[in-house]
Amino acid sequence: MARYLEIARRVVAERSSLPGERPRVTAVGFELPVGDPYAERMHAALVDINLPDYPAGMIRWLESVHQHLYAELTSHLPDEIHRLWTERAPLEQFEAVLARLTSLHRECCDLCRAAQMESRSVPKTSQLNFGARQENEGSR
Numbered sequence: 505m506a507r508y509l510e511i512a513r514r515v516v517a518e519r520s521s522l523p524g525e526r527p528r529v530t531a532v533g534f535e536l537p538v539g540d541p542y543a544e545r546m547h548a549a550l551v552d553i554n555l556p557d558y559p560a561g562m563i564r565w566l567e568s569v570h571q572h573l574y575a576e577l578t579s580h581l582p583d584e585i586h587r588l589w590t591e592r593a594p595l596e597q598f599e600a601v602l603a604r605l606t607s608l609h610r611e612c613c614d615l616c617r618a619a620q621m622e623s624r625s626v627p628k629t630s631q632l633n634f635g636a637r638q639e640n641e642g643s644r
Contacts (some may be wrong), residue, residue, distance in 0.1 A: 542589045545602055549606050554611045573615075574618070577605070577608055581608065
């Protein structure tokens, strides 16, 4: 998660350092000035990721249940984005990695929501008797 914040800060820092341009403050936060196609694409990806229906606790859940997805989402893809951006790689490559990031994020959100729904419908272990006789059955 810290990598997302680092990338977002970099977008703002790079965009505000363009000659004669500063971020404009809007009702929802910063609006980045036009100019850097990498920053524009990263901003769009961050907007796609930061939706209101983002499942609470998803990153922690991924870390404990799906370590490979957690590593891809919070480390591998952000590192690749950083590398491609720094090297000014072809935009097609950069966009492909951003698409993988947003697609994986959506997939992880869906997995987390499904797990949350499943945990609501599955009785807690303390509610199960695992075949033990009911108290009223023993009195028959």
